[in-house]
Amino acid sequence: xxxxxETTRPAEAPxxxxxxxxxxxxxxxxxxxxxxxxGRNFKKLVRIPMMLFFxxxxxxxxxxxxxxxxxxxxQFPQFQAQGYSSYLMFFAPSVLTMTTLTSAFxxxxxxxxxxxxxxxxxxxxxxxxxxxxLIGKVMSDASRMVLQGTxxxxxxxxxxxxxxxxxxGVLVMLVLAACFGIVWAGLxxxxxxxxxxxxxxxxxxxxxxxxxxxxxxxxxxxxxxxxWLSTVGKFNPVTYVIDTARQxxxxxxxxxxxxxxxxxxALVGLFTLTGATRAFKKATS
Amino acid sequence: xxxxxxxxxxxxxxxxxxxxxxxxxFQVARGEIFGFLGPNGAGKTxxxxxxxxxxxxTSGRALVGGHDLxxxxxEIRKMIGYSGQFIGIDIDLxxxxxxxxxxxxxxxxxxxARGRADLLLDMFGLTEAANKRAGAYSGGMxxxxxxxxxxxxxxxxLFLDEPTTGLDPQTRNALWRHLEELRAGGTTIFLTTQxxxxxxxxxxxxxxxxxxxxxxxxxxxxxxxxxxxDVVTIALPEDTDGELIERAKRAVAAFPGAGTPTTFDHSVxxxxxxxxxxxxxxxRRLDEQGIPIAKLSFTTxxxxxxxLKYTGERMRVEETGHAQSSMFVTMRGGRRRRx
Numbered sequence: 001x002x003x004x005x006e007t008t009r010p011a012e013a014p015x016x017x018x019x020x021x022x023x024x025x026x027x028x029x030x031x032x033x034x035x036x037x038x039g040r041n042f043k044k045l046v047r048i049p050m051m052l053f054f055x056x057x058x059x060x061x062x063x064x065x066x067x068x069x070x071x072x073x074x075q076f077p078q079f080q081a082q083g084y085s086s087y088l089m090f091f092a093p094s095v096l097t098m099t100t101l102t103s104a105f106x107x108x109x110x111x112x113x114x115x116x117x118x119x120x121x122x123x124x125x126x127x128x129x130x131x132x133x134l135i136g137k138v139m140s141d142a143s144r145m146v147l148q149g150t151x152x153x154x155x156x157x158x159x160x161x162x163x164x165x166x167x168x169g170v171l172v173m174l175v176l177a178a179c180f181g182i183v184w185a186g187l188x189x190x191x192x193x194x195x196x197x198x199x200x201x202x203x204x205x206x207x208x209x210x211x212x213x214x215x216x217x218x219x220x221x222x223x224x225x226x227x228w229l230s231t232v233g234k235f236n237p238v239t240y241v242i243d244t245a246r247q248x249x250x251x252x253x254x255x256x257x258x259x260x261x262x263x264x265x266a267l268v269g270l271f272t273l274t275g276a277t278r279a280f281k282k283a284t285s
Numbered sequence: 286x287x288x289x290x291x292x293x294x295x296x297x298x299x300x301x302x303x304x305x306x307x308x309x310x311f312q313v314a315r316g317e318i319f320g321f322l323g324p325n326g327a328g329k330t331x332x333x334x335x336x337x338x339x340x341x342x343t344s345g346r347a348l349v350g351g352h353d354l355x356x357x358x359x360e361i362r363k364m365i366g367y368s369g370q371f372i373g374i375d376i377d378l379x380x381x382x383x384x385x386x387x388x389x390x391x392x393x394x395x396x397x398a399r400g401r402a403d404l405l406l407d408m409f410g411l412t413e414a415a416n417k418r419a420g421a422y423s424g425g426m427x428x429x430x431x432x433x434x435x436x437x438x439x440x441x442x443l444f445l446d447e448p449t450t451g452l453d454p455q456t457r458n459a460l461w462r463h464l465e466e467l468r469a470g471g472t473t474i475f476l477t478t479q480x481x482x483x484x485x486x487x488x489x490x491x492x493x494x495x496x497x498x499x500x501x502x503x504x505x506x507x508x509x510x511x512x513x514x515d516v517v518t519i520a521l522p523e524d525t526d527g528e529l530i531e532r533a534k535r536a537v538a539a540f541p542g543a544g545t546p547t548t549f550d551h552s553v554x555x556x557x558x559x560x561x562x563x564x565x566x567x568x569r570r571l572d573e574q575g576i577p578i579a580k581l582s583f584t585t586x587x588x589x590x591x592x593l594k595y596t597g598e599r600m601r602v603e604e605t606g607h608a609q610s611s612m613f614v615t616m617r618g619g620r621r622r623r624x
Contacts, residue, residue: 048377117374118369125362127390127392
């Protein structure tokens with residue numbers, strides 16, 4: 001008995017249609033692909049109001065609570081001798097960096113979600129550069145960090161903080177914090193892709209981030225830290241990022257410090273971002 | 286017809302030692318629907334994930350669209366569409382945005398991707414939900430959206446891993462029709478399924494896979510013929526004497542293409558080549574010889590029996606959801622003949 005479906009078959013299947021096979025130069029393609037993935041991630045960011053609210057809420061809480069707790073400290077002569085007019089003026093750059101660091105760990109959790117929801121499969125079977133996925137992700141992470149950072153600075157200014165170097169200082173502070181955030185997000189993504197578990201990613205993230213914050217000059221000027229802590233802080237990239245931001249906020253242009261901080265971020269980034277790329281490629285198997 | 290997929294001695298051993306795919310060899314011709322039929326854990330998904338470049342193989346050789354799996358995975362990715370067993374959609378994006386993203390990832394312009402997305406959403410009855418977050422979709426809608434994602438860039442080669450698992454019967458039928466249309470348009474489809482009915486209806490050729498090995502390959506009809514063809518059973522009236530039954534037996538034995546008839550109670554059963562076509566002729570002959578017929582029936586072998594023959598066991602179909610289990614019952618219950 002003939003099968004009806006066979007009657008609909010052409011005698012010979014036509015040749016391939018080229019369809020929409022990507023063409024063009026590799027760089028243009030990389031930009032296109034990354035933009036598509038960035039757009040997707042950014043939409044997700046603004047589409048879940050709760051997520052956006054809480055990721056903005058946390059830095060506000062830190063800014064308000066910490067500056068209240070340590071308000072009197074800012075009036076101590078020893079503290080004033082460090083050159084800061086108030087604890088807020090000292091602490092605002094710290095909150096900025098803390099914000100981007102905790103934001104960085106959302107990055108890895110997003111990666112686990114993409115993995116669990118099968119989105120990474122879709123990316124992996126697409127004819128795109130593997131790095132496009134990471135570039136798109138980094139760009140959306142960075143825009144989230146800049147958004148959060150801007151809000152931190154706005155609230156700090158409302159609370160009475162002043163930025164000595166003005167708009168340039170604001171830009172330097174935001175870019176620096178976002179760059180460090182991206183580098184740190186690389187670490188989060190390594191953890192995410194190795195553990196493939198969002199709880200683990202969050203836990204390891206907190207474990208890696210908080211000691212780093214407390215072992216830096218984030219809470220206290222170097223001059224007021226115990227000797228050993230001050231020494232440890234010198235090997236901590238967080239110290240350089242925060243101190244540079246502090247320089248621009250409190251004292252004026254500090255290009256040397258900025259260069260040093262960027263160098264250190266680049267060095268850390270060399271490890272975390274190549275590590276993340278490798279983990280991403282390896283997760284395919 | 287050239288082969289679009291050539292797989293030779295493919296082996297995949299997972300790090301934990303599981304030999305998921307164990308020396309598998311097969312070819313898929315351009316323009317055909319090739320079905321991989323097997324129970325859960327047979328190695329279907331592993332094979333498909335290796336072929337779509339998601340999993341590295343352990344050994345063997347595979348050419349997909351003429352491109353070597355090891356050397357040119359990018360070329361393979363350019364020409365395939367894949368819908369996995371597990372749905373891969375972004376629940377925070379709308380249905381349309383999901384499709385547009387897929388199109389963009391395959392190098393389509395925003396306008397092209399949008400046009401194509403709208404067309405497909407309409408074709409699969411998702412237009413109303415096009416601008417809703419995919420997170421608000423029902424299970425069946427998510428499955429459909431995932432399938433449609435694989436079609437956005439009009440790939441000449443489509444890999445579908447259990448595409449109808451969890452679909453309601455209407456959607457399943459719509460998908461079958463669409464796959465047949467795609468084939469008519471020249472698309473080659475490699476699909477896995479654990480449903481006999483699906484393999485039977487869609488597959489131009491099938492490979493039955495169990496425990497990581499292909500046990501048999503062939504056209505569905507060929508495979509079914511291999512387990513014994515159709516059987517016609519003629520029941521005579523209850524008061525029929527033995528002599529009449531013998532006459533009936535001789536009459537059907539003389540029928541061209543008939544096998545050796547057997548009798549039981551007051552019935553005669555005879556294997557024939559194609560019951561649907563021989564039936565009227567058979568009835569005419571019995572009538573000519575004055576043999577009364579009380580009841581007439583015929584059965585067609587199913588792939589289930591093919592599976593049983595080659596693996597020595599019934600196919601295990603795991604019932605994970607309601608839709609699936611009801612589909613399973615229909616399948617077992619209906620020994621229907623397509624025509």
